[in-house]
Amino acid sequence: MQTEFSSEQQLLRDVVSRALRDKSPPGAVRELMASDRGYDPAVWQELGAGAGLAGVHVPEAWGGAGGGPVELGIVAEEMGRTLFCGPFFASAVMAGNALMEAADESARAELLPGVASGSVIAALVLDDLNSPAAVGGSLRARDDGRLAGTAAIVVDAHVADLLLVVARTGPDLGLHAVGSGAPGLEIEPLQVVDPTRKLSRVTFAGVPARPIGTVGGEALNRTWDLMSSALAHEMIGGAQRLFESTVAYTKERFQFGRPIGSFQALKHRCADLLLEIELARAVTHHAARCLAAGEGEPWAASMAKAAAADAFMSAARAGIQLRGGIGFTWEDDTHLWFKRAKSSEVLLGTPAIHRERMMTMLEGAA
Amino acid sequence: MQTEFSSEQQLLRDVVSRALRDKSPPGAVRELMASDRGYDPAVWQELGAGAGLAGVHVPEAWGGAGGGPVELGIVAEEMGRTLFCGPFFASAVMAGNALMEAADESARAELLPGVASGSVIAALVLDDLNSPAAVGGSLRARDDGRLAGTAAIVVDAHVADLLLVVARTGPDLGLHAVGSGAPGLEIEPLQVVDPTRKLSRVTFAGVPARPIGTVGGEALNRTWDLMSSALAHEMIGGAQRLFESTVAYTKERFQFGRPIGSFQALKHRCADLLLEIELARAVTHHAARCLAAGEGEPWAASMAKAAAADAFMSAARAGIQLRGGIGFTWEDDTHLWFKRAKSSEVLLGTPAIHRERMMTMLEGAA
Amino acid sequence: MTPEQIRREVSAWLDANWRIDRPLLEWRNILLEGGWAAPHWPEEWHGRGFTLDQAMVVSEVFREMDVVPAAQVGPRGLASETILACGSDDQKERYLKPILTGEDTWCQLFSEPGSGSDLAGLSTRAEFVDGRWIINGQKVWNTSAHHADFGLLVARTDRDVPKHQGISYFLLDMRQPGVEARPLRQMNGHQSFNEVFMTNAVVSPEDLIGGEGNGWHVAKTTLSFERRGFSRRVRGSSLDGPKQGPIYEEYEEELRIAAEPYTWYPQREGRVDLVLPRARETGAIHDPAVRQQIAKLICLHSGARLAADSAEAGRRAGTTEIIPAGSIGKLAASVIARQASHVHTMISGADALLSGPDSAADGMIAEVLVSVPAISIAGGTDEIQRNIISERVLGMPKGYRADQGPFRDIKRNA
């Protein structure tokens, strides 16, 4: 198992970081978050397809770059830094991993190249976003094979070409492919706390669908782990960036004749925050390495999701508090990271849910 | 229901406070905690009997001073300030309340006057000290009426004249009176974390006992609440005293050419601690008032026990940390309060147990 | 006068004068002439020299009889009390009456982008040129400034003395070309505050209050009224339930406008009231990890309420000082709001992604999540409260001050 990044991985990080600095500045984030679509197709084309980011974790045989969870984490972390607005998380992370873990060989061969190249935007439709154990309560394949039920929250469904739906099929869960124009399919955009992550409610009123795989417990849990690891990386990137800008602000802002960063209360808060982020980053990078190697603690991804979420929220709270009133305004950028922190904290399970999941893997259910 | 202390109650506090300043200075605490007996009979005679503290909460009909949970709390709080070493908590608080809540009328009339006057030292024997729901798992009255089983931890049993034993009697719990010299009774002093609170293991190998009452669920819970409220008061007294001495220390101690109390990190920690203690004190005083009035939130005592324990531990940790190395030495008095805080945190249930108990009263079991 | 005498007198006067079909302004003029608009004020200024307790009796009778009182909500209360305490007779003559009648609205122009916690570090300049004060600078966090007629303004008139000494306090006419108020949007989408830009705005010499260089003292007077809740009366001023009658419509509109900036304040405090209903509704009440956090929240909330009651009793008895008790309460409110937000997040889980009317509790949970950060900043940050508590309650030594000596030499934001 890896313990450090390879030089190729460092290089990937540098390239992605530079590209995002150009393509995802705060101004662009604000513009896109105010739009209905929520992303810039030209940028998506350039980064997802051109730079190959949409398939960074997909084997070359299926049109990807041949990386794995570690490379996916690097890209997610850098995207998290800049609050990149685009279907990367929905399509590459969620749908891409679900295809790799649960689709039949033929469906993978057919569908993955499009997702990996970024030319197809896919969305993974789950009827629960809190815990893999709760998936399958609402969506089902009827006896005639058509899908029924509602997914209350789906990331980026409103721009997806392809929906991958996990629905109950008899006693099992099945993975189903649905085109965005399928009859009986309704996609309603939702009002959201974090406008950089667009969500929809997706209702299936007897929608024709193609079954493309069985989602066993192991596949579902591994998909959840892969998504959680990537999200943890995204959060660490956001936490780190916000933390850096907050520390910088305390050096520039004067009150009482001194930079506020010279007040010990702020210094110590920043030191504690550094520690929290460092530890969360360590477990997050470790989670991706465990998943890549298929060894290590089975609970590493849940541990990372919980730690990264807590660290990002701490950074977000401090980011606003240390800026004072200005940090609470719409004009200041801090709230963009705060809202991303809040949405990431609850997406795929709160820290408490992941800690309980972790303990279940470690010791069995309570 | 009271919302403030009456002038009589204020007077009681002043009298007790003055007496304890004289009779329970740190030097005496150190001497008594190093002794096997753990208390000074002359001081106990003077305060428990002479000043009437042992019966402060006992109706006058049974030889007490006619106060209730509020007066008991005042005495416990002042004793907590000075870490008073004596059988007050075991005899007056634990045994006294058990007698009042669960003994038959005749047993009360017979036994309470001795306990209330301090001439009889009683100890309440429970086979679980974590939760009322767990009481009754080990001690039982055999068919011949004799007691069998072990109480792993009993406060001050080693100096008790009278043991009041809660033991399973058929399907119910019964209260039993046992003399300290009864055959088959074994009292083994235990090594303890907090040497100001002496504990023993008490084993019953067919001990003759007199049944003096039935301990129903309500009586057991109310006894537990009364004990928890008194213990919360004791903790608040300790927390407040330690906090005051810690703040005073930061004003006197110089490092880097300044009193350490001028460093913002220490100032803010003290401000947060003040807040924590103030809120815990408010719920603690409220708990006694609810118990006295028989109204208010049924969970008030558990809320107080949890809040006071957390506040006392915070004060204890800060007490050592802000003193630095000297605070970790045996010579310094801080560890006496730290150990009392730790023992009080777990006696009668940890904060987590009381929070769950509180929620059960509020909403039913999880 | 005994409470009973006051009751009799005010009731008799109201029986004779109160009518729900009068226009609001007409009624208020009658109220002022009758001397019942501000009974705790001195007799020469529309009052009766009542104690606050006596005045409370008058308010009680007003409430019982559903009588519309004098205008007092929002920053108006700060303005009138400050002018009464520190103003000249001429200023009282000109400003007090139209405040009580509701004709004039006011705003507070204290904070600046460069001086938030450090209010006395303000740098808006007031220069005396050709017999008038010329004001240049920017203020921020000004509730109601976009529709206020006048502003309570602190500005620097001397940069060569220590910072607290070079400040003067002005009554600024907001309806002049040199003053521009721009609404400021918050991260929760509300617009409760403004930025106010002053470009060669003009103040006549008779609108300097308290004397040149004495502005910090006057500002502290205003702040003490603010701490005592004079700017928040709006919440307690509403009549019980909607009343029928033309005068009520005018009055309710006045209250609505005054209350508008504060609609999200309950969310800022964490909506503890929604925690148990939401936990029951979602089933989270059965989750032991959530139960621990709810119990902690209830404990903090109960403790703060009980401690505040006790402090209030102490204040009435004269044994508790206002400022430290206020700081403890404010710090408690921050802790509670953060814990409430944490608990709401745990309860909602993924549903916390959503906002708006279709989301949990009619969108209120989402608003809690993005409003709570304000509670630990507005009205004095947690850090400032901890300074106050440690220095004024605990007597811990002040740290080093880097802002002594002439203002012009103090390092500050560009």
Add this chain to the structure above:
Amino acid sequence: MTPEQIRREVSAWLDANWRIDRPLLEWRNILLEGGWAAPHWPEEWHGRGFTLDQAMVVSEVFREMDVVPAAQVGPRGLASETILACGSDDQKERYLKPILTGEDTWCQLFSEPGSGSDLAGLSTRAEFVDGRWIINGQKVWNTSAHHADFGLLVARTDRDVPKHQGISYFLLDMRQPGVEARPLRQMNGHQSFNEVFMTNAVVSPEDLIGGEGNGWHVAKTTLSFERRGFSRRVRGSSLDGPKQGPIYEEYEEELRIAAEPYTWYPQREGRVDLVLPRARETGAIHDPAVRQQIAKLICLHSGARLAADSAEAGRRAGTTEIIPAGSIGKLAASVIARQASHVHTMISGADALLSGPDSAADGMIAEVLVSVPAISIAGGTDEIQRNIISERVLGMPKGYRADQGPFRDIKRNA
């Protein structure tokens, strides 16, 4: 030399010289003469001028062949490295050899009751009288001082210069009437440290090291070795498992004495290793509230271990600075120990009242509860670590210093 060459050479030498029936001192003298006692030291001082990596190869061979090494455990390592780095040839001549042979034991005399976090604020005086230094003052937290032959002493030789400049560093003979070491008991009952009282203790001029007034520089050298773990080598020095033979008995006794002050250190760190076994044993592993806290602990503990590994890799690669990484690790250890203590308390419940061999985990849980407070104090408090992290890692501005100018004018403890 390549690792293989080193291996061959040292193995050949050991084959010829190592015997388990020699007295320990005799063996160490042979070891020194052979030049294998401290191979990373220069050739003129018992060494071979090896790099640390080369020296590691020698250590490996020693371990593989169960060979007793030179004495290096405890404060001895600090003394020898400091003397080697800053001492005169005469000092090296006199002191280095008996350290390596184990004949002399040393202690560190730095901290004082009046200067803990503020080490440079020390006030022990050294005055030059009649050709000798006369020492008066008190030290504290001196591990091994009660049996040490010599002490590394910092004392103030000039009170009229700024505090860092007036300090000198001495090699103090502990076996003189003016020096008294008294064991100091901790709250957990152990006696790991001493107080050392110096009353007209004498140091000859040739035992001043690094020059008069240069003591702070020398002290920083010692501290940098301490941070790099030279005083803790004791834990890694033990041979694998007990070995038979007279020399091993002598050596194990030396290690036992050196290790004695540290027996409670694992408890100070919270005994994370005991958490899951205890939770299983008590059934607390099924309590969801406890599970949350255990998960948090495991997460912190894993994070700290992984971050330390990563920092260590960075240090080897030369990309991580030692001091900040050490501060982060030390602060993490505090957080972890507190959480572990909290979890152990939850798991034990009322059983946490008990201590001693009959209590939980052979008394180790009780010892955790009363030892954990030390982790956030010893070796630099949490507050000092946060200062270091914020200033050196984050580059945040230093606060005001009240301890500049001549030492005699600095306010300090009586």
